[in-house]
Amino acid sequence: MSNKRETPRGATLRVEKEPRQWNITLPSIAWQWLLIPVVAVAVFWSGREAYQSWPIEQIEVSGRLSAWQADDLAENISWVKGESFFSLDMKKVYSSLAGLPLVHQVTVRKRWPDTVEVKITEDVPMALWNDNQLLSVSGRISEIPTGLNTDGLTRIEGQQINADSAMRYFRRIQQNLTERELKIERLSVDAVGAVEVRLSNGWLVKFGRQYFEERLHRLERLLAKLPQEKVRSLDLRYGKGAAIAWRSEQEMG
Numbered sequence: 001m002s003n004k005r006e007t008p009r010g011a012t013l014r015v016e017k018e019p020r021q022w023n024i025t026l027p028s029i030a031w032q033w034l035l036i037p038v039v040a041v042a043v044f045w046s047g048r049e050a051y052q053s054w055p056i057e058q059i060e061v062s063g064r065l066s067a068w069q070a071d072d073l074a075e076n077i078s079w080v081k082g083e084s085f086f087s088l089d090m091k092k093v094y095s096s097l098a099g100l101p102l103v104h105q106v107t108v109r110k111r112w113p114d115t116v117e118v119k120i121t122e123d124v125p126m127a128l129w130n131d132n133q134l135l136s137v138s139g140r141i142s143e144i145p146t147g148l149n150t151d152g153l154t155r156i157e158g159q160q161i162n163a164d165s166a167m168r169y170f171r172r173i174q175q176n177l178t179e180r181e182l183k184i185e186r187l188s189v190d191a192v193g194a195v196e197v198r199l200s201n202g203w204l205v206k207f208g209r210q211y212f213e214e215r216l217h218r219l220e221r222l223l224a225k226l227p228q229e230k231v232r233s234l235d236l237r238y239g240k241g242a243a244i245a246w247r248s249e250q251e252m253g
Contacts, residue, residue: 054085056116063120067102067145073120076100080116088116101134101142127156127170127187129163139167158189169195169212176220201228208237218242 059077061070077096080088090108093116097106105121123136128150134142135156141163144150158166166189174184177199186198195207207215215236222234222242229252235243 054113055082056080056085056088056110057114059116059118060111061118061120063122065120065122067122067125067148068100068120072146073097073100073118077116077118085110085112085114093118101145102136102148104136104138125150125153126167127154129156130158131155135163135167139164154184155186156188157186159191162189162193165189165193169207172212173197173216173219176216180223182223203228203231204233206233206235206237 059074059080061073065073077093080093088110090110093108094106097103097108097118097120102123102125103120104123107119109117111117123138123140123142125134125148126137127135128144129135129141132144134144134148134150134153136142141160154170156166156170166187169189170184170187173187177183183200184197185200188196190196193209195209195212197205197207199205205219218236219234226244230247231244232247232251233245235245
């Protein structure tokens, strides 16, 4: 008889396993570091709020003004009021003023906490161009500012392409008339460049389009010799002389 213990058929012995143990070491984090994102967000939103606050409330305009009034210039940029001091687009402010008639130079800056300062240098109107625009001493053609008195300005007529030459003719002739206390009332340059002027003594003077300096000197000599009250017109478009049209007795009377 065998002493060996027989394993029951149809059964499998169960081997008990020991439970697995996980050893995880978490890094040590100081609690202060957890506050950094919170503080960053708070700083961001507070900075954004400050950036959008501090509205512009005042506009100060200065400069030697004759064509414009300070209040009218300020009105042209009234939209800045309420804008943020920090985010106000100064290029836009500059553009709003630099494009105005007879505005030659513009300086704009912000003054803490709520002011925009504007300094204007005006151009000087030299003549009325084609009766509805201005020609300035810098050669710029612009619209006429509302309310500007143009009664004393010379009338210059011509095409846009002739503006520079018309300005040179005006200056050159007027320079020679000043000593005689005369001025140009009207100057025209036609399509072919011929020049004609009306003087304050009533003379209509035709220079033509050639030999301008020579004819200008001839005008000077004739002004010194001719009785101004008797001359109606002077045509200098001759080699060395001039055709003179005299006033009638009725005209002189």
